[in-house]
Amino acid sequence: MSATVNKNEIIRDEDIQVEVDDYSDNFHSNFNETEEDYVFLYVDYGNLSNDVDYSILPRQKGKVIEAILIEWDNWFERSELKAMNVDTIYEHFTNACNSISEFMEYCKRYNIKTVRDSYVEFYISGYSQGDGRTVIINRAEAEECWGNTVEGGVSQDSLFQMFCDHTNNVRLTILGTEFISEQDNQYDYDKDDLITELKEYFKDEIEDLGFFEEQLEDLLPTEL
Secondary structure, three states: OOOEHHHHHOOOOOEEEEEEEOOOHHHHHHHEEEEOOEEEEEEEOOOOOOOOOEEEEEHHHHHHHHHHHHHHHOOOHHHHHOOOOOOHHHHHHHOOOOOHHHHHHHHHHHHEEHHHHHEEEEEEEEOOOOOOEEEEOHHHHHHHHHOOOHHOOOHHHHHHHHHOOOOOOEEEEOOOEEEEEEOOOOOOOOHHHHHHHHOOOOHOOOHHHHHHHHHHHHOOOOOO
16 A cells, blocks of 8 residues: 555546456456457466458459449449459558448348458357357367367356356556555445445545545445
């Protein structure tokens, strides 16, 4: 802890931050968020790539040309596109998409194959209704790394355990000191109980606990 804090130095609004530590270290070591909604990439403690490969596969030139001519018909003539090399055509197509979701939608619409199509998908349904997520794994990369099939390397149950079985904590930073509450999630959060915890924790540092409590009443959120 820091040195004793007198009344005039007790917390201001910018001194206090309250958040829920949503995921465990085990989660952060194994999953990366992707640009796709509710989709996480399994990275196996850093043994697999941190990013999803959305590269268009070879021999898709004709399909990509058709997509460009139909979706962006004022950009190029067919003859211009045919004269371009494949990488340039793919780049034009990718850059025209405003998001990964749009890119994937166009690929699906025109049957354009990408590396992403070969990823294995597991649907992970959590304990609460509506909190399902999809975990994706680069099949080729994982099987080369593990010397085993994806299904032989991980299971729905093992991914669920890594993804969902973790402890939430209410974390609070106050006066430069991080405090982890005994309250273990945002649904059990109770402002009065947290104030009691903080007064006990800081009792040897805070000169005026009454004033400290008043500030906590003003600055702590009613709910997370």
